[in-house]
Amino acid sequence: MAYSITENCIGCTSCANLCPADAISGEKKKHHTIDSVYCIECGTCGRICPKNAVADPFGQVVKSEKRKYWKKPEFNHKKCSGCGICVDACPVGCIAFGQPDPKSKTAYPELINLNGCLSCGFCAGDCPVSAIVMAQPSDSQSEAA
Amino acid sequence: MTRKGYMGKILMVDLSKGTIEEEVLPDSVYEKYLGGMGLGAYVLYNRIPKGADPLGPDNMLGFLPGLLTGTGSLFTGRWMVVGKSPLTGTWGDANCGGTFSPEIKRCGYDGIFVKGISPKPVYLYIDDRVKELRDAADVWGMDAVETEEYLEKNAKKTGKKPKVACIGPAGEKVSLISGISTNKGRMAARSGLGAVMGSKRLKAVVLSGNKRIEAYNKEEMKKISQVCDFWSRIQPPFVTGPMTAFVGALMRILPTVLTQDGLLYKIMLKKWGTVAMNQMSPEMGDSPIKNWKGSSKDWGFMKSYSSNPDVFTKCETVKFHCYSCPVGCGGICTMEGKYTHTHKPEYETVLSLGGLCMNDDVDAIFYLNEVLNRAGMDTISAGHAVAFAIECFEEGVITKNDTDGLELTWGNSDAIVKLIEKMVKREGFGHVLADGVKQAVVRIGRNSETYAVHAGGQEPAMHDSRNDPGFALHYSVEATPGRHTLGSHLYYEMYQLWKVVKGIPKLPPMYLKGSKYKNSEKQAKIGAANSRYMTLVNATGACLFGSFIGARRFRLFDWMNAATGWNLTPNQYMDLAGDIHTLKQAFNVKHGIEPMELKISDRALGRPVQSEGANKGRTIEIEEMMAHYWEEFGWDQATGKPGREAMDRITVGA
Structure with missing residues (x-):
């Protein structure tokens, strides 16, 4: 199962530049293709494509969205146990443990690179205790980023 | 990739030939051998030829995540190293936590198996695209922490940090009690498998994959994990560190025992880590003392007090959780001296370098913990080797002429530190002990066998078999x-x-x-x-x-x-x-x-x-x-x- 690029592709390279698995190839201004062996189904290609030229594994066209509106993970540290599943799940290393809580000495995960986050939602999907929700960052966060 | 928890493939590396090949395994193998150690047993039983030299090219070393690693389950982030043990000649395995395990699957494999011997030191690098053996000249000779830091920085320049499993100088010098390190001080320590890696001139395995790990029913996985998470959060206030000694004493004195609910142990692990047992175990008779010759009477409250659990949490700056662990029994501790911090020493380390050698110098134990972690040497076996040598010295089997002038008496922490520094470098008398007690008996002779405690060559852990x-x-x-x-x-x-x-x-x-x-x-x-x-x-x-x-x-x-x-x-x-x-x-x-x-x-x-x-x-x-x-x-x-x-x-x- 993998994403695929439709005939609407104009070869702008946006998807290939962002793909965290280096699964997309193609020359500039020519049709790009996704190698299903390497695709990790993060959907970044679809979100960034200005021509809505990407289909998900079920053949549905993915609607692109301005990157500043992409949802980012929000962490509920009351539910979180610090198990690190989300840190490992992030394909671009944008989640890391922050400073430990002074009392419990437990370090909780944080989004350390707002700009780098691809909004794949793997962190939220993999969290066994549903301590992460994907939400649109506030305007101030987006601007700061 | 399957949607059954496993990836469906293993990687076979031949260091002699310099080849790296994928193998697809049928579902039937997983249905019978599951993964992790089971899969390792299946491959090694069939592929290591009868009588293979554990340090020769025919021995295989396997790095395996578990069937459940990365599937949304909790407490399932451990990995196994398997191979024929050079320490015992038997099936060998060593288990380790940290964050290395899911990375094996993220690279697409349920196991990475290595055979042959490389003509020069190499490390194995794998990411989504690349699988190659790289020259390890830059890191050969570095300790395990330095190696990991160097490879994290240099093996991959972009994206998320790679995960590293490596040997230190002890493995390079083929010490039969050496292990394989990850996360700068977590060790797959037992069975001497670091020596196998060293004999193959394989300094490290560096992984940086991004593959998804799928499960058949992810929602059900989460439901089950949430039950586990609920119980792992129960954490009522508990006694202070030194009070644990009295709990242990009570367990020694009372003729009846309550069948123990492990939730109590979980509470102690979450509060202190395994050092929770530092005083309780000796009191109840669980800790071997004085090279297994002594008893709880030799290691009473005042002797064990210096390593009471609170000592460790006081200098702990952050809890260390292995991948997918909600408890976090590990930790990073600060210390003074040559090294500024170390992984919180485990109970096994504290007692093998402490009570087993009658050593109550906890600063020396912190220091030796880091020395041994960096060298990539098993703290349990190292402690046993030292305790064995001390008893040999005390009984007159060896003298200062044998020990390079060291006064190896019970509890002499200066001598213990110097001896272990020699062991990790294989210098002088350190060489005699660097392969564990069974080999030390061969080297010393003179009826020293009487003082060697081992099972088939493997030094047992800090749990007294006379107690349980x-x-x-x-x-x-x-x-x-x-x-x-x-x-x-x-x-x-x-x-x-x-x-x-x-x-x-x-x-x-x-x-x-x-x-x-x-x-x-x-x-x-x-x-x-x-x-x-x-x-x-x-x-x-x-x-x-x-x-x-x-x-x-x-x-x-x-x-x-x-x-x-x-x-x-x-x-x-x-x-x-x-x-x-x-x-x-x-x-x-x-x-x-x-x-x-x-x-x-x-x-x-x-x-x-x-x-x-x-x-x-x-x-x-x-x-x-x-x-x-x-x-x-x-x-x-x-x-x-x-x-x-x-x-x-x-x-x-x-």
Whole structure:
């Protein structure tokens, strides 16, 4: 199962530049293709494509969205146990443990690179205790980023 | 990629030829051998030729995540290294946590197997695109922490940081008690598998994959994990560190024992980590003292006080959680001197460098913890080697002429520090001890065997087999001998397996302490259930401490079904585990091991009996227990070799 690029592709390279698995190839201004062996189904290609030229594994066209509106993970540290599943799940290393809580000495995960986050939602999907929700960052966060 | 928890492929690396090849495995292999240690046993039994030299090109080293690693289950982030042990000549495995395990699957593999010997030092690098052997000249000679820092920075320049498993100088120098390190101080320490890696001139395995790890029913996985998470959060206030000694003393004095609910141990682990046992265990008779010759009387409250659990949490700056662990029994501690911080020493380290050597200098223990972690040497075996040498010195078997002038007396921490610094460098008398006590006996001679405590060459852990007959049994009967992580009576109490598995002994809520030293047939049945369950734990990448929470809270069988879609009963899984266990025993028989010769040294069995302390007067009737245990698996009662029926159940010839 993998994403695929439709005939609407104009070869702008946006998807290939962002793909965290280096699964997309193609020359500039020519049709790009996704190698299903390497695709990790993060959907970044679809979100960034200005021509809505990407289909998900079920053949549905993915609607692109301005990157500043992409949802980012929000962490509920009351539910979180610090198990690190989300840190490992992030394909671009944008989640890391922050400073430990002074009392419990437990370090909780944080989004350390707002700009780098691809909004794949793997962190939220993999969290066994549903301590992460994907939400649109506030305007101030987006601007700061 | 499958949607059954496993990736469906293994990677075979031949260092002699410089080749790296993928192999697709059929579902039937996973359905029989699960993953992790089970998959390792399947590959190694079939592919290591009979009589292969553990340090030669034919030996294979496997790095394996578990079947459940990365599937949304909790406490399942551990990985196994497997190979023929150069320390014992038997099946060898070592287990480690940290964050390396899921990365093996993220690179697309359920196991990475390495054979051959490289003509020059190399490291194996794998990411989504690249699989290659790279020159390790820059890192050869570096310690394990330096190696990891260097490779994290230089092996991959962009994206997320790679994960590294490596050897230190001890592995490079083929020390038979060396291990494999990850996360700058977590160790797959046992069985001497660091020496195998060193003999192959493989400095490190560096992984940076991004593949998704899928499960058959992810929502069900989450539901089961949430039950486990609920129980792991229960954390009422508990006694102070030194008060644990009184809990231990109470357990020593009372004639009856409450069947222990492992939730209590979880509470201690979360508060302190394994150092919670530093005072409790010696008091109750669980810790071997003074090279197993001493007793709780020699290591009383005032001696153990310097390493009371609070000492460790006071200098702990942050908890260390292995991947997918909600408890976080590890930690990073600050210290003064040459090194500024170290992974919180484990109970095993504290007692093997402490009570076993009569050393109450906790600063020296912190320092040696980091020295040994950086060298990549097993702290348990190193402590045993030192304690053995001290007793040899005290008994006049060796003198200062042998020890490079070191005054090796009980508790002489300066001498202990200097000796271990020599061991990790293989310098002078350090060379004599750098391969463990069995080799040290060969090098020293002069009847030093009397003072060597080991099982088939493997130094046992800091759990006294005279206190818990389960430890005596598992030290002696397992295919990888001398190991404390495979079973004990106490573990069985905490697993509460009888609540989910049919036909195994059920323990009452309270029992007379003396009863567990009798009825070897029942103890063998308990031992067999322990071995089967731990086989599943090690095949799934699960954590022993997680399993202590109890089988109804840590729902391993349900997780396996939800991850794979197999829908097997707990008893069916236990039967599969029995077959994997047989395969490991068959591995030993294939390589000429006589199982009875793996029996632990007499001293650890109460032969002669101790005249004082918590284990006074106790002797473990090990031979009878071993025979009953072997019978449980369909192995010959006298020799421990698997019978025809047991062998017919395992698949050979892959």
